[in-house]
Amino acid sequence: MLDTRSELLEKIRLGEDSFFELKEVKFAGGKVRGPSQEDLADELAAFANSAGGVLLLGVENKSRTVLGIPVEQLDAVEALVRQACEDSVKPALAPIIERMTLPDLSGIEQPVIRVAVARSLFVHQSPGGYLHRVGSSKRPMPPDHLARLFQQRSQSRLIRFDETPVPRATLSELDESLWRRFAPAQSADAPEVLMAKLAMAAQDDQDVWRPTVAGLLMGSRHPERHLPGAIVQAVAYAGTDVVPTGEGAYQRDAQDITGPLDEQIRATCAFVRKNMQVAAYKRAEGGRVDVPQFDMTAVFEAVTNAVAHRDYSMAGSKVRLRLFDDRLELYSPGMLPNTMTPESLPYRQAARNEALTSLLARCPTGDDELANHRSHIMDKRGEGVSIILSRSERLSGKRPEYHLNDDSELVLTIFAARVEQAV
Template sequence: MINNTELVRELIYQIRLGEDSAYEFKALTIHDNKVTRPHRDSVADELAAFANGSGGVLLLGVNDKTRDVEGIECEQLDTVELWLTNMASQAIDPPLPIETRRVEIPDRQGNLRPLVWVRVAKSLFVHRSPHGYFHRVGSSKREMSPELLARLFQQRSMVRLIRFDEQLVPNAGPDDIDPALKARFLRGDLPEALQLKKLYLLLEDENRQPRLTVTGVLLLTRRPADFLSSAYVQCVAYSGRERNAEYQLDAQDCDGPVDEQIQQAFAFVRRNMRVEAVKRPGRIDIPQYDLGAVYEALVNAVAHRDYAMHGARIRVHLFADRLEISTPGGLPNSLTVESMDANSISRNETLVNLLSRYYPADPVSRRQNLIERRGEGVPTILAASERLSLRRPLFEQIDHTELKLTIYAASRASNGLVAQFDDE
């Protein structure tokens, strides 16, 4: 991160030169603790234009016409930052991550004036702001033509064209890597950056700056959702058979590195599922779910979800009679619900490759690695679950945007289990 002295020097130089493709100035009028000028929608358009282009900086407190440093009153800085945060999350779709800093710049008389510096990184996504889709052309924003917009959607929806999990995340760099998480990937005496590049965890952007890839963010950062806002698993357990907050028993957001997300979600299911018993003559436990099948299902969800879908997280919901795992993204390529148990196609090839090589599995899965690429995951889920509950799990593709797996619960009374044990 640039230090304050260097930042102030850069800003003084830039204010003297004026706006360009990477800098926009705005003076503010604040009345009754509300920003009354400029209009929120206009500023949202500016932020989205930077994100849809190569990124840029919005400097608040500088007159864009005269280049005078007008500043912001110190007691109003919190108001301005709240205004910006709400704008970036509510007026732009998908919501836009921004970085803000407070700096002091001298005006023409040499008096220090507080400003708010706002940096917007080039985005993985295409953002719509209140007046449409904008990009930066020179020192101004322009609405994109249908042709340009179509090309941008194509370029930034790389999951449809090339591997999305190898795309760079513009605002994620080497400083965001957790040292403990990268240790498993480092071997021998080769430079660390070179090793990470060979594994497609770290690459260089168009300015030759190192940036984490999507896979790098998922495996090397302590909280991937800080960079890919939906990259976590939401777990909820209900006492009944419907999704009703009044009957919620337990809830957890699993938002660590993706291998930890799998382990956390698995532990959530294990602690919330019931285990009944039959004494015939000794005790026979009847768990609601086969834990090996649950583990396979969670691994599949995390490894094969569509990380390009903004605002869609993996949902693990336990009910009294079933477990539902909803995964963002339709089935890849020509795969269908009917062919899932016979064919195996990876959406995130780089992520799957690294999970299969560097991550040991939980003992309950009876496997050596987190992913073993033999295409046996879905058959295991189906066979093991049906053997326990006597009902075959159900895969459903919802509107080509979500894959839902329903695993039916076993119990003493349901699916003939009491009779089955009585016969033994």
């Protein structure tokens, strides 16, 4: 939508409409004084509640003149847009934010910021309430319209989120070597039909073929380009706290792990293996035994569950792994599904992302040590939590703990074995 310079210049000439909003950016004392965070949130939420649209920052509305944004202020303006989407809109938005230049009246190229918002699967509330776009302005939705919109969009989510097409993503962004690994060796179907059978592609409201959420997560080298937060953020800390207690670096290692989800799982396990302590002891009868801080089979199960069952509709929220001297913490975005509780996890089974887990069940473990435990990454037996609890407790003597943060993030703590006292 309005992706090219020529399209934007023509729309500026014609002025605002249901899909297009212009805003001048004003500064005072080196700070952004307008538009406000609340105003941006209202505009972008109104687009998301309607059919989507583009907000162009750096253009005055009435005169339709390109004024630009000082280069040194672009970071501040972009940060303001992100804050508006994440802090002032519920549920949060994940727009496409692009820096580009357009000519002013003198023909001089001026920096502007283009913010594109797709039609959402959700109904969004902003500081102004529940707004939608009517022509060139945003308006509060009448109660009957709001009720219908809630009903329509809740019904659309009866299709699981991981099977929904991703706006603006194209099938060309899927790596053929990645999605073909799930397809039959011999098939006369067209590529888009094959991908649809795998739930990796679907047609949008305009009958355009798009990758699904599952398709991007398993078939793209960079799913985070369209699904912000589709990464694992791993950090190994020196000590037992994130706050440095003395001099020197308080982070021993850090990595943003990207790529298809099966590669993320393997790389996250490799990060833990590299950064945990392992003690070597001589046996009385001869030979050596290695005692690690963490049972890698339990870590594998925990990382797999976190990546496979997280809520990918929570834009910008990422799986986070924190490795300390005495414990490993794993944060997975999303509430527990189907009335499950942290206490019931070992006894019940529920898959939030069925298309995704089906694809992961066809991915080889790809790790010699872990392959002895399981040949493929996922199984459908629902034994993962029990394995995490039993194997970790056997090693460290302390049972792992699950709890919820604000009903929006599941946290698993696995306690480390005291390797210096291992026998």
